[in-house]
Amino acid sequence: MKFTINRNALTTQLANVSRAIPSKATIQILTGLKLSVSNEGITLIGSDSDISIESFLPIDDETLNLNIEETGHVVLPARLFNEIVKKLPLENVTIEMNENFSVTVTSGKAMFNIVGIDGDAYPHLPEIEADKRITLPTASFKQMINQTIFAASNQESRPVLTGIHLQATSNYLTAIATDSHRLSKREIPVDINETQLNFDAITIPKKTMTELTRIIEDDQTLFMIVAQQQVIFIADNLTIYSRLLEGNYPETSRLIPTSHQTEMVVNANEFHQAIDRAALMSHEGKNNVVQLTVDNAVVELSVSGNEAGHVAEIINTKTAGGDDLKISFNPDYMKDALKSFGDIAVKVEFQSAVRPLLISAETESEIPHNQLLQLLTPVRTH
Amino acid sequence: MKFTINRNALTTQLANVSRAIPSKATIQILTGLKLSVSNEGITLIGSDSDISIESFLPIDDETLNLNIEETGHVVLPARLFNEIVKKLPLENVTIEMNENFSVTVTSGKAMFNIVGIDGDAYPHLPEIEADKRITLPTASFKQMINQTIFAASNQESRPVLTGIHLQATSNYLTAIATDSHRLSKREIPVDINETQLNFDAITIPKKTMTELTRIIEDDQTLFMIVAQQQVIFIADNLTIYSRLLEGNYPETSRLIPTSHQTEMVVNANEFHQAIDRAALMSHEGKNNVVQLTVDNAVVELSVSGNEAGHVAEIINTKTAGGDDLKISFNPDYMKDALKSFGDIAVKVEFQSAVRPLLISAETESEIPHNQLLQLLTPVRTH
Numbered sequence: 001m002k003f004t005i006n007r008n009a010l011t012t013q014l015a016n017v018s019r020a021i022p023s024k025a026t027i028q029i030l031t032g033l034k035l036s037v038s039n040e041g042i043t044l045i046g047s048d049s050d051i052s053i054e055s056f057l058p059i060d061d062e063t064l065n066l067n068i069e070e071t072g073h074v075v076l077p078a079r080l081f082n083e084i085v086k087k088l089p090l091e092n093v094t095i096e097m098n099e100n101f102s103v104t105v106t107s108g109k110a111m112f113n114i115v116g117i118d119g120d121a122y123p124h125l126p127e128i129e130a131d132k133r134i135t136l137p138t139a140s141f142k143q144m145i146n147q148t149i150f151a152a153s154n155q156e157s158r159p160v161l162t163g164i165h166l167q168a169t170s171n172y173l174t175a176i177a178t179d180s181h182r183l184s185k186r187e188i189p190v191d192i193n194e195t196q197l198n199f200d201a202i203t204i205p206k207k208t209m210t211e212l213t214r215i216i217e218d219d220q221t222l223f224m225i226v227a228q229q230q231v232i233f234i235a236d237n238l239t240i241y242s243r244l245l246e247g248n249y250p251e252t253s254r255l256i257p258t259s260h261q262t263e264m265v266v267n268a269n270e271f272h273q274a275i276d277r278a279a280l281m282s283h284e285g286k287n288n289v290v291q292l293t294v295d296n297a298v299v300e301l302s303v304s305g306n307e308a309g310h311v312a313e314i315i316n317t318k319t320a321g322g323d324d325l326k327i328s329f330n331p332d333y334m335k336d337a338l339k340s341f342g343d344i345a346v347k348v349e350f351q352s353a354v355r356p357l358l359i360s361a362e363t364e365s366e367i368p369h370n371q372l373l374q375l376l377t378p379v380r381t382h
Numbered sequence: 383m384k385f386t387i388n389r390n391a392l393t394t395q396l397a398n399v400s401r402a403i404p405s406k407a408t409i410q411i412l413t414g415l416k417l418s419v420s421n422e423g424i425t426l427i428g429s430d431s432d433i434s435i436e437s438f439l440p441i442d443d444e445t446l447n448l449n450i451e452e453t454g455h456v457v458l459p460a461r462l463f464n465e466i467v468k469k470l471p472l473e474n475v476t477i478e479m480n481e482n483f484s485v486t487v488t489s490g491k492a493m494f495n496i497v498g499i500d501g502d503a504y505p506h507l508p509e510i511e512a513d514k515r516i517t518l519p520t521a522s523f524k525q526m527i528n529q530t531i532f533a534a535s536n537q538e539s540r541p542v543l544t545g546i547h548l549q550a551t552s553n554y555l556t557a558i559a560t561d562s563h564r565l566s567k568r569e570i571p572v573d574i575n576e577t578q579l580n581f582d583a584i585t586i587p588k589k590t591m592t593e594l595t596r597i598i599e600d601d602q603t604l605f606m607i608v609a610q611q612q613v614i615f616i617a618d619n620l621t622i623y624s625r626l627l628e629g630n631y632p633e634t635s636r637l638i639p640t641s642h643q644t645e646m647v648v649n650a651n652e653f654h655q656a657i658d659r660a661a662l663m664s665h666e667g668k669n670n671v672v673q674l675t676v677d678n679a680v681v682e683l684s685v686s687g688n689e690a691g692h693v694a695e696i697i698n699t700k701t702a703g704g705d706d707l708k709i710s711f712n713p714d715y716m717k718d719a720l721k722s723f724g725d726i727a728v729k730v731e732f733q734s735a736v737r738p739l740l741i742s743a744e745t746e747s748e749i750p751h752n753q754l755l756q757l758l759t760p761v762r763t764h
Binding site: 113 | 459465466469471484492493494496497655656658659662663666691692693694695696697
């Protein structure tokens with residue numbers, strides 16, 4: 001194995017695959033990255049056995065300045081190799097494997113010799129049936145993930161809730177996340193050709209979705225392939241493999257309330273800031289709870305009963321109406337929910353002090369199946 | 383106590399005094415900040431008993447929008463009060479003390495009520511004899527601190543080495559820091575009027591110097607007052623009080639070598655980068671050591687004998703000469719020393735493999751008493 005490549009291009013792709021590489025692992029070889037050189041180009045692979053990320057640097061990409069002299073493969077210590085490549089003095093780097101999987105990295109007058117491992121010892125990635133891929137609308141798919149992922153559970157006691165649940169119909173996708181205190185639901189229109197559709201619903205680990213949103217650029221074409229126990233995302237020369245979460249995802253559609261007794265319309269951003277202020281005081285107390293009262297169409301946020309003091313603020317509403325109400329909730333959950341809407345007017349609908357409240361955009365999207373809903377369970381304070 | 387003030391101005395000064403406030407303290411009241419209102423203005427004080435920072439916001443500063451209705455003083459929980467002021471909705475804030483040291487903070491429709499403590503319970507700051515102040519050249523004084531502070535010790539076993547040692551003569555100041563493995567020394571010209579000079583040498587805690595460089599702007603006039611066991615720095619309306627370190631600072635002048643057997647001139651920045659690369663490999667091994675050899679005027683850096691691999695690089699030198707040499711050192715200490723020079727040519731002088739090496743600017747400053755020296759003790763590897 002011997003090749004020369006542009007150092008910056010290699011650094012960028014090493015950073016991408018390294019997102020999957022754990023700093024510690026019970027399977028020692030997974031702390032390394034696999035470097036394979038064929039006559040077509042260079043393949044980098046990182047994996048933590050749940051997620052694997054593969055990056056291909058093709059010989060015909062002229063920006064890479066890639067010159068392959070000899071093929072082969074090796075596993076290198078990922079962190080050390082990344083840092084070395086990042087700090088090399090010149091624009092190009094030469095990488096050569098010597099006897100015993102020892103690898104020489106040369107750039108200018110700097111010469112590193114790194115102890116590697118036989119590439120054959122690295123686990124194999126699953127084969128892909130590439131004919132059943134769905135093309136995703138990259139930007140809105142990433143937005144959908146960001147608007148729901150925070151509601152997924154961190155508790156490993158119910159693993160299936162730690163993922164994002166994706167449901168497919170013929171012309172839209174729905175993402176749902178819930179930790180049983182709150183629920184986020186977003187639909188996006190997706191043109192799914194019937195013949196290519198090979199799943200109804202899958203649950204993808206949160207970590208996969210986070211890495212995906214970080215790696216994939218909005219202007220890349222993104223494909224999804226669903227296989228047995230696996231989901232695969234492909235964008236240009238990057239491939240992300242992930243296991244799926246097993247178990248039955250709860251039937252959430254019946255949780256979403258269809259009626260309400262009290263309603264208000266507020267600017268999501270302003271309301272977020274007011275809750276942020278109130279949370280300063282709720283964080284000082286034992287129960288992290290903020291109270292909201294609607295009294296004759298006047299909405300007030302407050303925290304009281306803490307040792308450190310109390311806080312109250314009248315909220316600017318566009319409209320407020322319905323039954324008077326006194327309800328308590330976790331301000332941090334409410335902030336997450338409001339943040340997902342950005343700086344727009346939202347409708348908050350309350351059934352009662354003990355039933356979930358519902359947040360949605362005041363003005364429905366003109367695009368069908370393009371809706372965002374946030375559901376929040378109140379905290380019972382007496 | 384009641385006043386109204388511009389929220390941003392208050393936030394800035396709260397941040398300054400908060401630098402001295404510990405998040406936890408055995409003396410509970412020190413986690414608070416003291417707020418005193420007189421007819422002349424507002425005084426904020428934070429302290430951890432080693433350092434105290436006082437900020438005065440005068441009534442005649444029109445940018446403060448300060449309106450005092452009632453005088454008084456109180457101690458408030460520092461972190462909570464800072465966060466509240468930072469997040470208030472409007473430009474101005476009204477602060478009023480009610481019965482039992484309870485304080486109301488109002489801005490727009492947001493109203494906080496914070497439980498405070500009687501201001502009389504807060505420790506008093508020392509009185510200052512203001513007639514013996516020295517005017518410091520702010521920018522070069524701060525530079526002097528930054529170029530030496532990293533060499534001060536972190537070991538509390540010899541407390542006096544954890545400070546910066548300042549020596550005064552009639553027309554210059556010298557700063558020295560050493561942790562006994564390395565030594566930094568910088569002189570700066572200071573016009574010290576004989577009658578105002580009231581100290582020969584003091585040792586100031588590292589933390590005081592760090593906070594000083596962070597708070598004071600280069601264009602502010604900086605005064606220093608040395609009193610019994612105390613040093614006081616004053617810039618505009620900010621006053622920093624600090625205890626001095628007790629104990630005899632070691633006599634360091636005899637440590638600085640006056641002759642050398644080997645010498646090289648290198649660009650500090652380029653040499654720093656080469657050491658940074660070599661350190662990638664030395665950090666992998668048990669001994670964090672880099673070896674430098676001078677062989678027939680060729681200088682090579684290397685790390686070998688690690689499990690992970692080895693590295694070698696020929697160094698670009700402007701000149702190199704003298705006896706051949708093989709010397710080992712801690713690369714992190716060497717990086718600190720080189721960084722203090724920036725991107726200039728430096729002279730590195732070696733006596734032998736076991737005696738300290740000396741780094742100084744290749745071209746001496748045109749200004750008298752404006753010199754920087756870095757001394758580094760080698761690591762004996764056999």
